[in-house]
Amino acid sequence: MNMNTNTITERITVLGLGAMGRALAGALLAAGHDVTVWNRTPGKADGLVARGARSAPSVAEAVEASPLTVVCLLNNASVHETLEPVVGKLAGRTLVNLTSGSAQQARELASLLGEHGVRSLAGGIMAVPPMVGTEGAVILYSGERDLFDQVAPVLSPLARPHWVGEDPGFAALYDRAALSGMYGISAGAIHAVKLIHAEGGDVETFKREVLAPWMELTLPLMVAGAVVSEEVPEEYNADMQAVGLETMLATSAAAGVPDELAGHLRASLWVMRRAAQAGQVA
Numbered sequence: 001m002n003m004n005t006n007t008i009t010e011r012i013t014v015l016g017l018g019a020m021g022r023a024l025a026g027a028l029l030a031a032g033h034d035v036t037v038w039n040r041t042p043g044k045a046d047g048l049v050a051r052g053a054r055s056a057p058s059v060a061e062a063v064e065a066s067p068l069t070v071v072c073l074l075n076n077a078s079v080h081e082t083l084e085p086v087v088g089k090l091a092g093r094t095l096v097n098l099t100s101g102s103a104q105q106a107r108e109l110a111s112l113l114g115e116h117g118v119r120s121l122a123g124g125i126m127a128v129p130p131m132v133g134t135e136g137a138v139i140l141y142s143g144e145r146d147l148f149d150q151v152a153p154v155l156s157p158l159a160r161p162h163w164v165g166e167d168p169g170f171a172a173l174y175d176r177a178a179l180s181g182m183y184g185i186s187a188g189a190i191h192a193v194k195l196i197h198a199e200g201g202d203v204e205t206f207k208r209e210v211l212a213p214w215m216e217l218t219l220p221l222m223v224a225g226a227v228v229s230e231e232v233p234e235e236y237n238a239d240m241q242a243v244g245l246e247t248m249l250a251t252s253a254a255a256g257v258p259d260e261l262a263g264h265l266r267a268s269l270w271v272m273r274r275a276a277q278a279g280q281v282a
């Protein structure tokens with residue numbers, strides 16, 4: 001890998017040409033890199049080949065074509081199925097796995113690759129395919145810092161590279177945790193509009209005039225108030241919050257909103273009750 005010079009063109013292999021893999025390979029091509037691609041099912045490389053990519057007929061030939069391989073497959077099982085037969089050919093090369101998975105899976109893959117002389121980074125893509133290569137897209141990386149420092153400028157056309165630690169599992173951990181926060185917001189918004197709809201309210205007006213400005217105002221406070229210990233900020237008044245959450249659950253049940261949609265309220269109630277019991281009452 002020609003990473004210690006100012007030369008911008010690098011040889012990079014991309015394994016996996018699903019929606020995300022195609023976006024990644026396309027962004028690398030657009031940045032002027034020399035890109036080799038491989039996909040299990042033939043045909044998905046055609047658009048990229050028309051733009052200058054080389055299509056490798058096998059995984060082995062694909063990984064041999066470049067000092068740096070980026071992997072973006074469906075899941076951890078497909079990564080092992082694809083890489084294990086060619087791990088010997090990866091020795092002395094660098095691999096960046098951008099396939100979503102668990103922290104433990106990332107640690108196990110890094111360990112397997114390390115045993116075979118492959119340096120690797122694990123990544124978590126904080127973007128959907130159309131966002132790749134655009135401002136706002138971020139890819140979390142974990143693994144050895146010096147390797148990240150070499151690889152980040154090369155892969156920066158994909159998304160802003162953000163290193164989260166030496167532990168190879170941390171990119172997945174941070175990615176899963178950030179998505180947990182996002183789904184929490186999503187669950188709350190879905191529950192809110194179901195509640196309004198169930199009682200005959202105007203959902204669109206509610207979203208525009210009440211929910212969106214309220215969530216915009218409170219989001220930074222919610223993030224700041226998310227603490228690890230049983231302490232909640234004093235101004236939260238845990239007892240009062242618990243009473244309020246019980247009322248919300250009762251309102252939801254009376255409106256006939258399925259109880260499965262109220263899980264976020266139960267989680268918050270659990271936190272507030274524990275905080276109140278721990279004496280964190282204003």
Ligand SMILES: NC(=O)c1ccc[n+]([C@@H]2O[C@H](COP(=O)([O-])OP(=O)(O)OC[C@H]3O[C@@H](n4cnc5c(N)ncnc54)[C@H](OP(=O)(O)O)[C@@H]3O)[C@@H](O)[C@H]2O)c1
Binds near residue numbers: 040
């Ligand atoms: N799309 C998103 O919005 C998004 C966002 C962030 C992260 N990601 C992550 O990016 C990864 C890829 O997502 P995607 O959207 O590209 O998915 P996708 O469109 O479903 O593509 C899946 C890819 O994995 C390949 N594959 C599946 N099983 C395989 C196996 N056993 N052996 C070899 N190749 C196999 C598929 O090959 P075939 O063409 O042969 O089936 C295809 O190239 C996932 O881990 C996903 O979580 C996606």
